[in-house]
Amino acid sequence: MDCRVFLPLSLCFLSLFPNFSHSATETQSSVLRLTTGASSAPFDPTRVTQISWHPRAFIYRGFLTHEECDHLINLAKDKLELSMVADNESGKSVMSEVRTSTGMFLSKAQDDIVAGIEARIAAWTFLPVENGEAMQVLRYELGQKYEPHFDYFHDKVNLELGGHRIATVLMYLSDVKRGGETVFPDSEQAKESQPKDDNWSDCAKMGYAVKPNEGDALLFFSLHTNATPDPLSLHGSCPVIEGEKWSATKWIHVRSFEEKEENPENGDCVDRNVNCPQWAAAGECEGNPIYMVGTEDAAGFCRKSCKVCSSK
Structure with a gap:
């Protein structure tokens, strides 16, 4: 079966050749560079690792540079508001104890750095830039969390513009001393394949989990390849136990999110x-x-x- 039906071309290549490796010189020459209006965005498929097929999830180590992480934090830190969730009936944003972080939305292509990151996301996912929402920057302080939830919608209101969210790219802007993991409670990835010691929070031990490391990015798909919702994509942000967590989220829809x-x-x-x-x-x-x-x-x-x- 042709894996291109299921994966972006770069990930398809890696799935066909799992033992593929590069020397430092070869790796540098393999980097794909896309040019947007004012900036050039590098994408290196050799940094991508599949972590789950059910749901489909991938880690890109070093997706953002330290400077890019600091830049996104600086854009957001003076504009943070209490995060909200979408009501399942009305589709409107409401306050909830389910989500206790603070955050704000940047503008699309707000500056050259943001535009470059958005182009890199498009290169990785093979999904058009116009299908993405504006990037949301979030801060989780001590004890703050986001209970397990789905990124696809349950209401008709949010489906009107762009349709379902097909994919999420979650970028970690800081290290977290303890806690703050992204957990997939219902992932079919066997828990035994990811042994966890006391460096993991109790929340992270409830499923397959990803630790927040500065610069890394997590890509997961909320829909099956036939565009139906994938219930195994249930995910949450574990409470921060020590330190604080900064992240940036890019939600990507099945259609353009720029329709007027x-x-x-x-x-x-x-x-x-x-x-x-x-x-x-x-x-x-x-x-x-x-x-x-x-x-x-x-x-x-x-x-x-x-x-x-x-x-x-």
């Missing part, structure tokens, strides 16, 4: 996310104006709720 409302009543005076009214009420128009309002080059996602244009 057809025939809007008043030009670009529209909201492009169902959560815009709640975000505006929480002060995000002032706290995160690039994403909410936009710039001279690109309109924001919540111009109507931010009242930056006249409406009929």
Whole structure:
């Protein structure tokens, strides 16, 4: 069976040749470079390791440089708000004890570094840049967590723009002294194949887990190859026991996530996310104006709720 039906070309190659290795010179020459508007993004398939087939999950060691991690943290640290979850019935964002981190959304291609990371994600996943949501930067402090959940949707509202989230790329921006692991409680990867000592949290021992190491990225798919939801993609962020955890998440949809409302009543005076009214009420128009309002080059996602244009 042709593995390209199931995997990006680079991962297909590695699955066919699991013992493939490079010398340092060969590895450097194998790196794929994609050029976006102003920056060049390297992608090296030899750094990718499959960790699970059910769900499909992969680790990329050293996906981000130390400088890139610091840059994302610096963009976000003064704009953090309490994280929310999507209500299963209405699709709107609501506060919940299930998720206790703080976070904020960057703007797509906010600067050259962000654009370069987004291009690298597209190269890795073979999914178009336009299918991705804006990157979300998160901070988990002592005891903060995200209970096991799915990244695909249960409501019709969120499915209207972009459809289901097919894949998630979770980038770790800092090391965590203890706790903060990403855990897949229902992964069919045998727990016995990942023995855990006291350096793992009790939460991580409940399934197959990934430790947050600065610069690494975790890619997992929330849908099967036939585009139906994969219940084995259930995942959570274990409580931080010591230190703090910074991460950046890129959710990728089956369709473009940049579709605008057809025939809007008043030009670009529209909201492009169902959560815009709640975000505006929480002060995000002032706290995160690039994403909410936009710039001279690109309109924001919540111009109507931010009242930056006249409406009929």
